Amino acid sequence: MFSRRSLIASLPALGLGAGARAQAPAPSAPLVGRFDIVRNRPWTSVFIQGQGPFRFLIDTGAGVAVIDPELAARLRLPRLESVQLQGATAERTVEMFGGRDIVIAESLRQRGQVAFAGGNAGGDFDGILPGGLFTGANVEIDFAALEFRIYTGAAPDRAGYTRLPLVAPPPGRRDDRLVVRVRLDGRPVALMVDTGGTGSVLLSGEYVGKNKLWDRYPKWAAGQGQGIMDAFNLRLVRAQSLELGPTRFSRPVVHLTDPFNPPGDGGDGVLGMDVLRRFTLSTDPAGKALWLKPNGAVGEPFRYNRAGIEANFAGGRCDIRSVQPDGPGARAGVRVGDLVPAVTTGREMARFEWFLSEEPGATVAFDLQRDGVTAPVKIVLAELL
Numbered sequence: 001m002f003s004r005r006s007l008i009a010s011l012p013a014l015g016l017g018a019g020a021r022a023q024a025p026a027p028s029a030p031l032v033g034r035f036d037i038v039r040n041r042p043w044t045s046v047f048i049q050g051q052g053p054f055r056f057l058i059d060t061g062a063g064v065a066v067i068d069p070e071l072a073a074r075l076r077l078p079r080l081e082s083v084q085l086q087g088a089t090a091e092r093t094v095e096m097f098g099g100r101d102i103v104i105a106e107s108l109r110q111r112g113q114v115a116f117a118g119g120n121a122g123g124d125f126d127g128i129l130p131g132g133l134f135t136g137a138n139v140e141i142d143f144a145a146l147e148f149r150i151y152t153g154a155a156p157d158r159a160g161y162t163r164l165p166l167v168a169p170p171p172g173r174r175d176d177r178l179v180v181r182v183r184l185d186g187r188p189v190a191l192m193v194d195t196g197g198t199g200s201v202l203l204s205g206e207y208v209g210k211n212k213l214w215d216r217y218p219k220w221a222a223g224q225g226q227g228i229m230d231a232f233n234l235r236l237v238r239a240q241s242l243e244l245g246p247t248r249f250s251r252p253v254v255h256l257t258d259p260f261n262p263p264g265d266g267g268d269g270v271l272g273m274d275v276l277r278r279f280t281l282s283t284d285p286a287g288k289a290l291w292l293k294p295n296g297a298v299g300e301p302f303r304y305n306r307a308g309i310e311a312n313f314a315g316g317r318c319d320i321r322s323v324q325p326d327g328p329g330a331r332a333g334v335r336v337g338d339l340v341p342a343v344t345t346g347r348e349m350a351r352f353e354w355f356l357s358e359e360p361g362a363t364v365a366f367d368l369q370r371d372g373v374t375a376p377v378k379i380v381l382a383e384l385l
Contacts, residue, residue, distance in 0.1 A: 030140070030149035030156070033105030037146065038124050039354040040198040040273040040303070046127065047103040048075055054126040056104075058148075059196030060135070060178055061270060066128035067116035072097040080115060094118050104129065105148070123346025128196070132176045134283055141195070141281040144295040158282055161291035162245035168288075178283065180290050182271065183243040184254070190268045193281070193290065197272030200302050201242065202234075202255040204269045205262025214259050221384045222322060223255060224310060233258040236304055238385045242275070247294055249275070253302040253385065274302055303357040306381035307364065309334050311343075311352065318343035318352065320368075324384070332379045339369040356381070 035044040035058060045053035054071065067077070077097040095118040102110045121128045134141065138151040149156070167179040167190045178193040184201065191201065208214050214235065223234035235256040242252040253274070278298040282291035308327020311318050318340040323330050343352050355364055360383045368377050 030151045031107055033107045033148050033150075035105065035146055035148060037143070037273075037277065039350055040277065041122070041124065042141075042143070042195055042273070043125055044105040044129070046129070047101075047106075048077075048099045049101050051075060052103075055124065056127045056129045057121055057125045057196055058134075058141075059128045059194070060131035061192055061194035061196045062128050062130040063132070063176065065114060065116045065130050066119045066121055067097060067099070068121060068126050069095070069097075069118040071126050072116065072118055075099070077116070083117070104133075108133075108150075120346075123348070123350050130176075131178065135176045135178060135285060137283070137285065139283045141283075142295075143277045143280065144297070155284065155286075156282060158284075158291050158293075161280075161282055161293045162247070163284075163287075164245060164290045164292060166288045166290060178290050179267070180244075180271070183241075185240045191271040192267060192269070193276065194270040194272055195276060197270050198274065199255050199272040199304070200253050200274040201239075202270045202272060203257060204267055205257040205259045207268045208256045209259030209262070213256055219385055220256075221305070221308070221324065222310060223305065233261065236385060244275070244279075244292055247279075247292070247298065249302075253304045301359055303354075304385070305353065305356045306358070306360060306384055307356040307379050308382075308384060309356070309379075311340060311349070313343060313346065313349040316344050318349055327384065328379045328382045332377050334368065334377060334379070335370065337370075341367055341369045341374060 033044060035042050037043075042058040043055045044058060046056040047053055077099050080096040080098050082093050083096055097116045097118060098113045099116060100111065100113055102114050104110075116127065119128075133139075134148070138155045140149040140151075140156055142148065164180040164182075167181055169179075179190050180193060181188050181190050183189070189203075189207070203213065217235075217237040220235045220237045223236045224232070235258075237254050237256060238251045239254045240251065242249040257269075278300070279292045279294055282293070284291060307329045308324035309320055309329035310322040312321040320329075320334055320336055320338045320340070323334055323336055340352060343349050352366075355366075356379075358364065358381055360381055362381045363378055364381060365376060365378045367374050
């Protein structure tokens with residue numbers, strides 16, 4: 001499942017950027033924060049009003065901080081006002097909460113009020129940190145070392161990096177998100193850098209329709225994307241190549257959004273963590289650029305669901321919504337409507353989906369329930385694209 005984050009709020013998140021205080025480093029040393037990665041999504045610890053730590057997703061595609069409403073209630077955060085948020089799939093009115101004395105990654109401290117939108121950050125997380133935290137200064141996000149470094153003085157040494165100019169937002173629109181131009185199958189495409197997305201490349205329905213890509217690939221697998229507001233249909237295909245400067249990937253997995261029922265997002269698409277985790281990212285707001293340096297993960301295979309089954313999670317239960325004919329799941333006896341009794345929470349659902357994206361030849365085993373009878377099943381994952 002690929003997750004896109006694109007939020008616009010009338011009440012901005014305050015202080016998560018240039019105004020944030022931190023433990024004083026040496027004059028030329030960066031402010032360093034640690035993070036971890038769970039199922040291709042980076043997160044860091046956040047303390048709110050002396051309580052925590054809580055797990056917050058680092059999401060360069062988000063325009064506002066988000067907190068789980070249940071956590072906001074436990075912390076007794078005051079409600080500020082209701083606002084309209086625009087997600088990839090729909091608009092929704094949400095409550096905004098105010099929090100004070102926020103500590104991020106045990107190094108960044110904000111004593112002024114920070115505004116959080118109440119919303120679901122996914123089963124693994126308590127909230128979302130917005131992209132503005134990383135776009136207002138020179139920041140390195142090092143996925144190999146699992147740390148981000150904020151340079152308050154001179155820019156870091158970018159020897160060995162490749163410079164990608166940022167694509168300017170439309171006239172009259174202020175946008176802190178990082179959009180870069182890459183080449184997909186030799187064609188330039190402008191993609192938003194989205195650490196909140198687990199997949200590789202997600203092309204918008206608008207771009208897919210305009211370039212007649214939906215039926216171009218004879219071999220594809222059905223998929224489902226999940227926005228902040230709602231789910232949407234995808235096709236997973238293999239492109240011939242993806243180029244980020246001199247770094248070239250052969251046969252990357254690309255997610256095509258349904259052009260006949262698009263979720264309503266604009267732009268060409270997003271560049272997700274299954275590509276980004278292979279680099280160190282260095283933001284350069286003054287130079288209007290993003291710099292990239294490959295790390296040791298650059299040659300690893302792309303992940304996607306290789307089981308030939310799609311599951312749906314709602315109301316605390318997980319059921320199989322589709323089974324690819326003659327696919328690995330079908331050969332193992334999986335049927336539409338079967339239940340996965342071990343999956344009862346959003347976090348367990350995320351683990352289950354990740355479980356199905358191992359390399360070809362891996363065997364995944366779990367229990368299925370059908371007509372009240374529970375039995376084990378083993379699926380040998382295979383290359384479907």
